[in-house]
Amino acid sequence: MTATRGLEGVVATTSSISSIIDDTLTYVGYNIDDLTENASFEEVIYLLWHLELPTKEQLQQLKEELAENMELPQEVLASFKTYPLEKVHPMAVLRTAVSALGIFDEDAEVMDKEANYKKAIRLQAKMPAIVAAFARIRKGLEPIAPRKDLGFAANFMYMIKGEEPDEIEVEAMNKALILHADHELNASTFTARVCVATLSDIYSGITAAIGALKGPLHGGANEQVMKMLTEIGSADNVESYIKDKLEKKEKIMGFGHRVYRKGDPRAKHLKEMSKKLTEITGEPEWYNISVKVEEVFTSEKPLPPNVDFYSASVYHSLGFDHDLFTPIFAVSRTSGWLAHILEQYENNRLIRPRAEYTGPGMRSYIPLDERK
Numbered sequence: 460m461t462a463t464r465g466l467e468g469v470v471a472t473t474s475s476i477s478s479i480i481d482d483t484l485t486y487v488g489y490n491i492d493d494l495t496e497n498a499s500f501e502e503v504i505y506l507l508w509h510l511e512l513p514t515k516e517q518l519q520q521l522k523e524e525l526a527e528n529m530e531l532p533q534e535v536l537a538s539f540k541t542y543p544l545e546k547v548h549p550m551a552v553l554r555t556a557v558s559a560l561g562i563f564d565e566d567a568e569v570m571d572k573e574a575n576y577k578k579a580i581r582l583q584a585k586m587p588a589i590v591a592a593f594a595r596i597r598k599g600l601e602p603i604a605p606r607k608d609l610g611f612a613a614n615f616m617y618m619i620k621g622e623e624p625d626e627i628e629v630e631a632m633n634k635a636l637i638l639h640a641d642h643e644l645n646a647s648t649f650t651a652r653v654c655v656a657t658l659s660d661i662y663s664g665i666t667a668a669i670g671a672l673k674g675p676l677h678g679g680a681n682e683q684v685m686k687m688l689t690e691i692g693s694a695d696n697v698e699s700y701i702k703d704k705l706e707k708k709e710k711i712m713g714f715g716h717r718v719y720r721k722g723d724p725r726a727k728h729l730k731e732m733s734k735k736l737t738e739i740t741g742e743p744e745w746y747n748i749s750v751k752v753e754e755v756f757t758s759e760k761p762l763p764p765n766v767d768f769y770s771a772s773v774y775h776s777l778g779f780d781h782d783l784f785t786p787i788f789a790v791s792r793t794s795g796w797l798a799h800i801l802e803q804y805e806n807n808r809l810i811r812p813r814a815e816y817t818g819p820g821m822r823s824y825i826p827l828d829e830r831k
């Protein structure tokens with residue numbers, strides 16, 4: 460038995476949800492470029508869960524179901540106020556809140572298809588409400604009730620900021636949500652599938668996935684990118700900053716990818732959005748610094764930017780606190796996690812690979828008082 464480090468190149472499951480072939484990303488056969496330009500996030504949720512784009516009636520029904528399920532249990536909201544608000548990371552809150560939601564869902568342990576679909580709707584609807592409520596509570600503000608007349612992207616922004624976003628902001632948010640929705644067998648989706656393949660419940664699967672997304676080698680990279688851009692401060696400092704990091708053998712967040720070789724097809728959309736939004740907000744330096752980082756880094760290492768690189772300046776321009784970037788990613792990726800969880804339940808087999816043992820050979824037990 461020989462281990463493959465990080466399971467690189469290992470094909471661990473079949474899936475009909477998304478594919479990456481020759482650096483092209485598709486959701487159920489639709490190119491991501493096409494969906495980003497034309498679809499709403501709700502259409503993409505439907506696509507990922509049903510493997511077809513919705514009709515007008517099906518889309519309307521999904522929107523109504525999401526709108527009806529956005530409110531959070533009072534117990535979950537009240538618990539936020541008990542957390543160490545100044546220092547807790549919102550991803551830790553999201554992970555805990557999703558686990559708590561499972562406690563208050565009377566269908567949590569019901570495993571049939573209908574109950575699982577209902578829970579998927581409830582979770583997708585409540586994720587933005589959790590992120591928004593916590594973002595406000597930690598600032599001493601009251602959570603804002605969701606508005607049933609707004610679409611997913613607009614409502615999410617409204618619940619965080621307390622004011623209705625303008626058309627350009629909604630368009631950018633909708634695109635960002637689509638671009639982050641699914642990505643084949645990335646680490647957090649694999650985690651979700653491993654978890655539910657034991658026939659554990661959906662809440663456990665999403666809680667586990669949030670834990671995996673949180674790390675800086677995965678979804679947590681977008682917050683780290685913004686931290687780096689802030690440290691750099693000006694395009695003039697980029698060269699020395701990047702070279703110094705590389706000399707110290709440190710990674711530059713937002714670059715590289717396990718699967719893409721020529722580049723991440725999502726990055727170009729986010730780069731374009733970053734340019735447009737930073738001009739509108741009158742802070743073009745975030746885009747200029749980012750472009751310079753890309754130039755300097757890729758001339759040192761042939762590793763193109765991934766989805767997390769330009770999403771940092773996009774989310775900053777949309778006015779989000781920097782530690783909300785990864786939770787925002789999680790709100791979108793929940794649609795993909797749920798699609799994969801439902802697919803796993805449909806054709807389940809326990810996921811249990813082997814390990815190549817590298818420890819000591821067979822030894823005899825030494826009684827405690829004889830050990831040195």
Ligand SMILES: CC(=O)SCCNC(=O)CCNC(=O)[C@H](O)C(C)(C)COP(=O)(O)OP(=O)(O)OC[C@H]1O[C@@H](n2cnc3c(N)ncnc32)[C@H](O)[C@@H]1OP(=O)(O)O
Nearest residue numbers: 675676677678680709710711712713714715716717765767
């Ligand atoms: C949504 C997402 O999850 S997208 C990814 C978000 N994560 C990041 O942006 C973090 C920065 N990037 C990385 O750490 C990596 O590129 C990953 C985790 C995305 C992919 O990692 P892997 O496929 O395991 O590649 P690995 O980490 O083994 O790197 C291979 C080589 O490239 C180098 N490398 C990879 N990424 C980077 C980077 N961002 N900066 C500097 N060097 C890098 C490594 O140091 C290593 O060099 P070596 O062979 O000389 O030791």
Ligand SMILES: O=C([O-])CC(=O)C(=O)O
Nearest residue numbers: 641642644645646717766
């Ligand atoms: O696929 C991966 O390894 C990481 C990634 O880009 C994502 O999850 O969107």
